[in-house]
Amino acid sequence: MxxxxxxxxxxxxxxxxxxxxxxxxxxxxxxxxxxxxxxxxxxxxxxxxxxxxxxxxxxxxxxxxxxxxxxxxxxxxxxxxxxxxxxxxxxxxxxxxxxxxxxxxxxxxxxxxxxxxxxxxxxxxxxxxxxxxxxxxxxxxxxxxxxxxxxxxxxxxxYLKARCLCGESITYTGPNGLQAATHLSDSLKRLGxxxxxxxTGTPARIDKRSIDFSKMEEQFGDETVVPFSFTTNPEDVQKDQVSCWLTYTNEKTHEIIRSNLDRSPIYAGVIEGVGPRYCPSIEDKVVKFADKNRHQVFIEPEGNYTNEMYIGGMSSSLPEDVQYRMYRTVPGLENARIVRNAYAIExxxxxxxxxxxxxxxxxxxxxxxxxxxxxxxxxxxxxxxxxxxxxxxxxxxxxxxxxxxxxxxxxxxxxxxxxxxxxxxxxxxxxxxxxxxxxxxxxxxxxxxxxxxxxxVGLISDERYEALLEKKAMIEKEIERVKHVMIGGSKEVQEFLEAHKSTPLKTAVSLAELIRRPELSYEILEPLDKEREPLPEGVIEQVNIHVKYEGYITRQLRQVEQFKKMEVKLIPEALDYNDISGLRIEAQQKLSAVRPHSVGQASRISGVTPADISVLLIYMEQFNRSHRKETV
CATH class of the missing domain: 3.50.50.60 (FAD/NAD(P)-binding domain)
Structure with a gap:
């Protein structure tokens, strides 16, 4: 019931x-x-x-x-x-x-x-x-x-009809042995x-106590941490950080992998799913980049209160015995104890x-x-x-x-x-x-x-939005100011420029012109800017980028305007691509399947050529003209 x-x-x-x-x-x-x-x-x-x-x-x-x-x-x-x-x-x-x-x-x-x-x-x-x-x-x-x-x-x-593979072992679960969702797929198929x-896949997790970090390169975090959220106070994220570590595979590692490829579900034809090209398994790396005699391996902690270490760069679906032999050839992992095996999931x-x-x-x-x-x-x-x-x-x-x-x-x-x-x-x-x-x-x-x-939309509060408007106003005001502050060729200025390996001045220039020099920046030039008032770090960053890259930014904005012309050409929902006789059959099929909302989106569909877009634009003009007549 x-x-x-x-x-x-x-x-x-x-x-x-x-x-x-x-x-x-x-x-x-x-x-x-x-x-x-x-x-x-x-x-x-x-x-x-x-x-x-x-x-x-x-x-x-x-x-x-x-x-x-x-x-x-x-x-x-x-x-x-x-x-x-x-x-x-x-x-x-x-x-x-x-x-x-x-x-x-x-x-x-x-x-x-x-x-x-x-x-x-x-x-x-x-x-x-x-x-x-x-x-x-x-x-x-x-x-x-x-x-x-x-x-x-x-x-x-x-999770949908998930199965995890480690060598010849297959378990019908989601990641980390969690329950898979086995029924919803059929419902979705019934809906068409x-x-x-x-x-995809994941590498093994190894017990920290079995790792010799003296054979690895220590990787530190930034001395000054930048928060992800614009609402986080930067002072609240300055804290002690843990280290990560870098090591490498070698020819011995690769030889073990090559000699056991027949036991990898990827190469044995057991895996049906297509994997990510940009995050390949170690088997794929060894096969596809055979000219490389080593690959990076990042040893990263899973948390403050666990000894599990993530072995980045060595995801695999090879059997457990092969994983042990493979990992133990890596400097620092000679005595590695695996807490969780690497596996592939489809x-x-x-x-x-x-x-x-x-x-x-x-x-x-x-x-x-x-x-x-x-x-x-x-x-x-x-x-x-x-x-x-x-x-x-x-x-x-x-x-x-x-x-x-x-x-x-x-x-x-x-x-x-x-x-x-x-x-x-x-x-x-x-x-x-x-x-x-x-x-x-x-x-x-x-x-x-x-x-x-x-x-x-309603997800940002009025208070946060007002703070953004204030930040924007400060940025615009400061950009205008540095364009009009003139720096002359005084002895102090020339010595400052020489100290920063920058060309001396022959005539006075604006502060903005100095900021644009590759070796200088808004922050570096502070000693020469006698009128500067204290500004938030986020404002300083934006002023420096806007002034330094103004020409490039202006050029991209012009490109965006061209881009918008195609994006605002909306394709009528009622348009039947099969009625467009000048379109190639492949383009008719692709456009009918995707049903793009604009000409710009249509131009990005694989298999749709610039010639097809030209035909579409002509047809749309005729289509819109005929529909305008019908409504008169």
């Missing part, structure tokens, strides 16, 4: 990084929300590397925070080491990365969910999505409970949703081209999706999608305009546009190279770009 429980506005299925952001966003926007998880112990679980951020991923976390999400706040409270990556390069690729205490991270996020108004946490496996007239009407648990709802968000991660199999997910740019399914109204289930990889990519799915499900129910971030507005916009537009044949990973306008989409200005949108 089935029982019907109280009604909810939104049901979130899964409480990983996507589900947490989705559920919190919905509840904070006033929607009565319930989030389901197969195990409350797995809320915001970090089954792979316990870190947040990294190259391009740090941008995503900053953007999540700027929109009113939770991930940045949580890692600021629970990190054990923090480092700004790529500091020797330009600001466009600076990326914050923090090692988390994985237990504390999970606990902090769980407390946040459990104490959020309008949000209910429920441990249960969802086995069915109910619909009425093509619209979501409820969800059903494995124990027969029916929870009516107006919208649902799929955030199932790697296409599923595919992807796989799972059901979707080609995300089935989704609108709002992350709502095209075939099922009110059904949204976010996270690894959409064919992506990584905690940060998942959280970003979960936040946007939560926002858009809420906006739909509240009768407000849904939010689609442009590629020129955010890394999140690039991420979602790539997923819903391009065919993804492997787990998608965010990279700075995917963003066409990365000088504009820096992590340092995520608040300037996205906090107004978060405020418009």
């Amino acid at each position: 089935s029982y019907t429980y109280e009604n909810y506005d939104i049901a979130v299925i899964g409480a990983g990084h996507a589900g947490c952001e989705a559920a919190l966003a919905c509840a904070r926007l006033g929607l009565k929300t319930i989030v389901f998880t197969v195990n409350v112990e797995s809320i915001a679980l970090m089954p792979c590397n316990p870190n947040i951020g990294g190259s391009s991923k740090g941008h995503l976390v900053r953007e999540i925070d700027a929109l009113g999400g939770q991930m940045g706040k949580t890692i600021d409270q629970t990190f054990i080491q923090s480092k700004m990556l790529n500091k020797s390069k330009g600001p466009a690729v600076h990326s914050l990365r923090a090692q988390a205490d994985k237990h504390d991270y999970t606990e902090f996020m769980r407390r946040t969910l459990e104490n959020q108004e309008n949000l209910t946490v429920k441990q249960a496996e969802i086995v069915d999505i109910l619909t009425e007239d093509g619209h979501v009407s409820g969800v059903v648990t494995h124990t027969g409970g029916i929870y009516p709802c107006k919208a649902a968000i799929l955030a199932t991660g790697v 949703i296409e599923l595919v199999r992807f796989k 799972y059901d997910c979707i080609p995300a081209t089935q989704l609108k740019s709002t992350l709502e399914f095209k075939k099922v109204e009110g059904l949204f999706s976010g996270g690894q289930f959409n064919g992506s990889s990584g905690y940060e990519e998942a959280a970003a999608q979960g936040l946007m799915a939560g926002i858009n499900a809420s906006m739909k129910l509240l009768g407000k305009e849904q939010i689609v971030l442009k590629r020129s507005e955010a890394y999140i916009g690039v991420l979602i546009d790539d997923l819903v537009t391009k065919e993804t044949h492997e787990p998608y990973r965010m990279m700075t190279s995917r963003a066409e306008y990365r000088l504009l989409l820096r992590q340092d200005n995520a608040d300037m770009r996205l906090t107004p949108i978060g405020h418009q």
